[in-house]
Amino acid sequence: xxxLKINVVIAGRTYPLSVNNTKEEEGMRKAANAINKLISMYExxxxxxxxxxxxxxxxxxxxxxxxxxxxEKESTSREVVEKIKELTNxxxxxxx
Numbered sequence: 440x441x442x443l444k445i446n447v448v449i450a451g452r453t454y455p456l457s458v459n460n461t462k463e464e465e466g467m468r469k470a471a472n473a474i475n476k477l478i479s480m481y482e483x484x485x486x487x488x489x490x491x492x493x494x495x496x497x498x499x500x501x502x503x504x505x506x507x508x509x510x511e512k513e514s515t516s517r518e519v520v521e522k523i524k525e526l527t528n529x530x531x532x533x534x535x
Contacts, residue, residue: 450475
């Protein structure tokens, strides 16, 4: 399968990328757009003169969202497993 060649602009710089399909292209463009919006927000609300600092804060913001989501998912999974165990024990009790 031929890869699609696209360009995305992040913090005023153009980055050429290769993607596998239009879904991946859409994801890359949406991600670049989200990064650019976050950059604008940091630049408007904080006295940041160095793009490197702004990009580092963006990376931290996005990475923390992934980690928080993972922690919440693990917590939810544990809760579900505990409820299933409780229900299994209850059913076992009533079947005896």
